[in-house]
Amino acid sequence: MTTPTTPTTPTTPATAAAPPAGLTEAVLDRAAGHRLLDELQDRPTREATLPGLERIAPGFPDWIVTSLFGGTYQRPGLDLRDRQLLNLATLGTLGGVDPQLTGHIRSSLRVGLTREQIVEVFVHLAPYIGTPKALAALRVVAATFQALDEQDEAAR
Amino acid sequence: MTTPTTPTTPTTPATAAAPPAGLTEAVLDRAAGHRLLDELQDRPTREATLPGLERIAPGFPDWIVTSLFGGTYQRPGLDLRDRQLLNLATLGTLGGVDPQLTGHIRSSLRVGLTREQIVEVFVHLAPYIGTPKALAALRVVAATFQALDEQDEAAR
Amino acid sequence: MTTPTTPTTPTTPATAAAPPAGLTEAVLDRAAGHRLLDELQDRPTREATLPGLERIAPGFPDWIVTSLFGGTYQRPGLDLRDRQLLNLATLGTLGGVDPQLTGHIRSSLRVGLTREQIVEVFVHLAPYIGTPKALAALRVVAATFQALDEQDEAAR
Amino acid sequence: MTTPTTPTTPTTPATAAAPPAGLTEAVLDRAAGHRLLDELQDRPTREATLPGLERIAPGFPDWIVTSLFGGTYQRPGLDLRDRQLLNLATLGTLGGVDPQLTGHIRSSLRVGLTREQIVEVFVHLAPYIGTPKALAALRVVAATFQALDEQDEAAR
Amino acid sequence: MTTPTTPTTPTTPATAAAPPAGLTEAVLDRAAGHRLLDELQDRPTREATLPGLERIAPGFPDWIVTSLFGGTYQRPGLDLRDRQLLNLATLGTLGGVDPQLTGHIRSSLRVGLTREQIVEVFVHLAPYIGTPKALAALRVVAATFQALDEQDEAAR
Amino acid sequence: MTTPTTPTTPTTPATAAAPPAGLTEAVLDRAAGHRLLDELQDRPTREATLPGLERIAPGFPDWIVTSLFGGTYQRPGLDLRDRQLLNLATLGTLGGVDPQLTGHIRSSLRVGLTREQIVEVFVHLAPYIGTPKALAALRVVAATFQALDEQDEAAR
Numbered sequence: 001m002t003t004p005t006t007p008t009t010p011t012t013p014a015t016a017a018a019p020p021a022g023l024t025e026a027v028l029d030r031a032a033g034h035r036l037l038d039e040l041q042d043r044p045t046r047e048a049t050l051p052g053l054e055r056i057a058p059g060f061p062d063w064i065v066t067s068l069f070g071g072t073y074q075r076p077g078l079d080l081r082d083r084q085l086l087n088l089a090t091l092g093t094l095g096g097v098d099p100q101l102t103g104h105i106r107s108s109l110r111v112g113l114t115r116e117q118i119v120e121v122f123v124h125l126a127p128y129i130g131t132p133k134a135l136a137a138l139r140v141v142a143a144t145f146q147a148l149d150e151q152d153e154a155a156r
Numbered sequence: 157m158t159t160p161t162t163p164t165t166p167t168t169p170a171t172a173a174a175p176p177a178g179l180t181e182a183v184l185d186r187a188a189g190h191r192l193l194d195e196l197q198d199r200p201t202r203e204a205t206l207p208g209l210e211r212i213a214p215g216f217p218d219w220i221v222t223s224l225f226g227g228t229y230q231r232p233g234l235d236l237r238d239r240q241l242l243n244l245a246t247l248g249t250l251g252g253v254d255p256q257l258t259g260h261i262r263s264s265l266r267v268g269l270t271r272e273q274i275v276e277v278f279v280h281l282a283p284y285i286g287t288p289k290a291l292a293a294l295r296v297v298a299a300t301f302q303a304l305d306e307q308d309e310a311a312r
Numbered sequence: 313m314t315t316p317t318t319p320t321t322p323t324t325p326a327t328a329a330a331p332p333a334g335l336t337e338a339v340l341d342r343a344a345g346h347r348l349l350d351e352l353q354d355r356p357t358r359e360a361t362l363p364g365l366e367r368i369a370p371g372f373p374d375w376i377v378t379s380l381f382g383g384t385y386q387r388p389g390l391d392l393r394d395r396q397l398l399n400l401a402t403l404g405t406l407g408g409v410d411p412q413l414t415g416h417i418r419s420s421l422r423v424g425l426t427r428e429q430i431v432e433v434f435v436h437l438a439p440y441i442g443t444p445k446a447l448a449a450l451r452v453v454a455a456t457f458q459a460l461d462e463q464d465e466a467a468r
Numbered sequence: 469m470t471t472p473t474t475p476t477t478p479t480t481p482a483t484a485a486a487p488p489a490g491l492t493e494a495v496l497d498r499a500a501g502h503r504l505l506d507e508l509q510d511r512p513t514r515e516a517t518l519p520g521l522e523r524i525a526p527g528f529p530d531w532i533v534t535s536l537f538g539g540t541y542q543r544p545g546l547d548l549r550d551r552q553l554l555n556l557a558t559l560g561t562l563g564g565v566d567p568q569l570t571g572h573i574r575s576s577l578r579v580g581l582t583r584e585q586i587v588e589v590f591v592h593l594a595p596y597i598g599t600p601k602a603l604a605a606l607r608v609v610a611a612t613f614q615a616l617d618e619q620d621e622a623a624r
Numbered sequence: 625m626t627t628p629t630t631p632t633t634p635t636t637p638a639t640a641a642a643p644p645a646g647l648t649e650a651v652l653d654r655a656a657g658h659r660l661l662d663e664l665q666d667r668p669t670r671e672a673t674l675p676g677l678e679r680i681a682p683g684f685p686d687w688i689v690t691s692l693f694g695g696t697y698q699r700p701g702l703d704l705r706d707r708q709l710l711n712l713a714t715l716g717t718l719g720g721v722d723p724q725l726t727g728h729i730r731s732s733l734r735v736g737l738t739r740e741q742i743v744e745v746f747v748h749l750a751p752y753i754g755t756p757k758a759l760a761a762l763r764v765v766a767a768t769f770q771a772l773d774e775q776d777e778a779a780r
Numbered sequence: 781m782t783t784p785t786t787p788t789t790p791t792t793p794a795t796a797a798a799p800p801a802g803l804t805e806a807v808l809d810r811a812a813g814h815r816l817l818d819e820l821q822d823r824p825t826r827e828a829t830l831p832g833l834e835r836i837a838p839g840f841p842d843w844i845v846t847s848l849f850g851g852t853y854q855r856p857g858l859d860l861r862d863r864q865l866l867n868l869a870t871l872g873t874l875g876g877v878d879p880q881l882t883g884h885i886r887s888s889l890r891v892g893l894t895r896e897q898i899v900e901v902f903v904h905l906a907p908y909i910g911t912p913k914a915l916a917a918l919r920v921v922a923a924t925f926q927a928l929d930e931q932d933e934a935a936r
Binding site: 224245283 | 376379380384385387388389390394395397398399400401402403404405406426428429431432433435436437438439440441
């Protein structure tokens with residue numbers, strides 16, 4: 001048999017229902033997530049992602065913002081600069097996700113990483129992910145820096 | 157500068173705050189997630205995962221249950237059998253995640269997939285993921301079926 | 313030493329020679345494979361793949377059709393809708409294979425998957441393959457749906 | 469609707485039906501495939517794979533032998549030593565497929581690659597796949613060489 | 625024709641020959657590399673890797689130490705804590721490289737990352753690499769922490 | 781604490797300092813590396829890579845040339861044709877690194893591989909890496925061959 005999963009209308013809000021005994025409740029803070037996203041992403045990145053995603057998959061953008069930026073990002077231990085270093089490493093290792101890498105390069109600059117440091121991330125990783133993937137990531141880095149310079153030019 | 161992300165004490169619960177204009181609110185139903193997990197996972201699988209994970213990463217098990225089983229799994233369009241087919245394909249394609257694959261093979265049987273169908277998933281995928289990864293997945297399938305048979309034996 | 317593998321002129325056709333004792337003979341039905349491909353692929357997809365592939369690698373298109381569509385696809389247990397769900401999951405997990413994903417999105421619609429279901433495949437998989445790869449797949453989905461709409465427009 | 473794919477009883481054998489106009493017929497020679505496998509694999513490797521695979525997925529071993537060793541391996545241009553170099557590179561790049569890598573290391577020795585050359589394959593690839601995957605492959609290489617030495621010891 | 629690459633006896637040491645016009649000379653400092661490795665790796669990790677690797681691939685351990693720890697690690701911009709965050713992210717994303725991940729978890733503790741932060745690395749990455757790979761990495765983290773505790777016990 | 785890695789000004793050149801007892805010294809020959817690169821890469825490939833890379837990451841191109849072409853490529857056992865077969869297999873297996881694959885296809889022709897053999901590399905690998913990645917690689921092969929033909933045309 002195959003049970004259809006009709007969306008359960010949440011009679012109890014996520015943060016109201018307690019998790020089973022022995023499990024710590026996870027933070028899932030929609031408002032904090034959207035605030036953090038505004039801090040991390042510049043307008044071009046935000047506009048290049050959420051609206052188009054909402055059109056094709058309604059509710060998925062809010063899931064991403066609440067579960068990630070309002071969830072895992074809200075946990076203690078790592079600051080935003082640390083988290084962006086991790087994101088850059090992971091996206092460069094995955095490969096083939098250039099638009100996401102572009103957005104995270106822009107966000108990395110916003111949380112205090114310098115252009116030099118962003119370049120060094122992929123030079124450092126070259127012996128770990130292989131030079132082909134490192135070169136692919138550096139191509140995206142160079143293109144993103146150039147786009148930012150042209151943006152600044154246009155803003156003058 | 158690097159902004160420390162001290163966990164925001166959620167003054168407003170996730171489902172209370174409204175997403176920004178233009179975004180549909182995502183379902184994040186903790187109670188429904190834990191109910192669904194109980195339906196999907198047998199006791200051995202559940203006990204092999206959540207408690208140990210809670211010990212090392214408090215709050216992460218509840219995040220997984222609420223965001224996945226209480227979140228993406230609650231969306232309409234696909235039933236649980238469809239979702240398990242997708243999970244099996246993805247885990248076999250990723251490779252190197254045998255414990256997760258084992259758990260999802262067990263869950264697949266619970267939502268109506270037959271042993272033959274689970275085997276055919278990886279025979280079908282062989283030309284898409286390559287025979288080496290297909291053979292690796294089938295090795296896990298065979299081991300899981302054997303463990304289930306021994307479990308049944310013991311239960312007699 | 314290195315043994316050259318000059319192509320063996322098949323004195324005995326594939327399905328005539330019996331496999332060694334203990335092995336079940338595999339179905340490798342060229343005619344059935346080409347019939348199934350005609351059912352699965354629309355003209356644009358077919359014309360975008362086989363002829364160009366034949367020019368650069370003569371015999372490889374027929375190998376794909378006979379071994380896959382006339383081979384693994386002919387095995388019992390899974391229907392074509394199941395197989396397309398598996399293909400979508402695998403291509404989204406692999407990443408970097410957009411033309412193949414585009415073709416399989418078109419084929420998925422032909423075997424009964426709805427546009428909504430194809431979108432939900434990648435929303436469901438997001439927590440398993442990671443949001444970057446899920447967003448990359450959804451970008452291909454959106455582009456494919458738009459191309460189909462323009463095709464329909466043109467056909468009017 | 470979902471079309472069930474009941475296995476088509478091949479009224480016409482694979483090599484009898486002609487491919488559509490414009491496509492070259494692929495070689496799919498079952499007998500040649502099984503002969504080649506006997507040449508490539510030593511008894512331990514063969515016995516570690518096919519029988520167990522036949523038990524769980526009847527017909528899949530014969531599909532592998534006929535489509536690969538009786539198919540793609542029968543094409544001209546590359547000799548068996550070339551093909552084993554490619555297999556070693558691919559299995560080391562994929563990672564997480566140690567049993568397959570072990571079998572192909574054994575086969576590589578049978579087609580004329582030396583132990584030193586097999587080691588150098590992964591030293592050469594280290595900067596391309598990253599040192600972590602290269603070290604993982606070399607661990608399998610060392611274990612396989614040791615197993616072969618113990619085998620020889622026992623054979624004395 | 626195939627040009628054999630007989631190892632060139634370096635008439636000029638690496639750092640003596642100047643790179644072509646327009647290229648900056650890379651730092652490749654063997655002594656600094658071995659010093660840094662002593663700082664990064666504890667004895668168990670070092671002994672688990674280099675000697676065995678030297679036996680099977682003479683010269684490869686020194687290549688790794690000089691090119692990585694004496695090369696890319698010597699470049700400015702990122703400190704050792706940053707580099708370990710990148711290494712953890714990459715190894716968790718690659719998957720299937722548990723011994724390397726174990727060594728880098730131990731090194732991460734030596735450069736100032738806390739156990740909590742190492743755990744948070746993989747909780748943070750879960751939505752980017754997928755929960756299956758995050759759970760696989762956390763399993764290695766838990767095993768490494770336990771081994772370190774037992775090591776401390778034994779040392780008492 | 782986080783130790784800053786200020787670039788160690790190499791008081792002793794790489795090939796002067798001896799590795800620790802028990803480790804064989806690796807060849808790292810800058811001059812040989814740049815000579816080999818000139819042999820392997822045609823002008824278009826070289827100009828498409830190193831200068832742009834030097835601009836964004838000064839010193840990284842020389843690191844690649846000295847550590848790879850002056851390092852791992854200088855080890856005995858495999859000739860350049862063997863090494864290119866390995867490179868093609870690895871790049872096709874990684875996927876998503878088209879510019880690197882393009883360069884290595886051009887280099888493969890320079891060390892004696894024929895166009896037919898380069899095509900067969902990916903036909904052979906199809907059952908190992910999956911047909912989607914094989915088709916993606918063959919698309920790059922076809923585009924590279926066409927670019928070479930147009931180059932020859934223009935040179936007339």
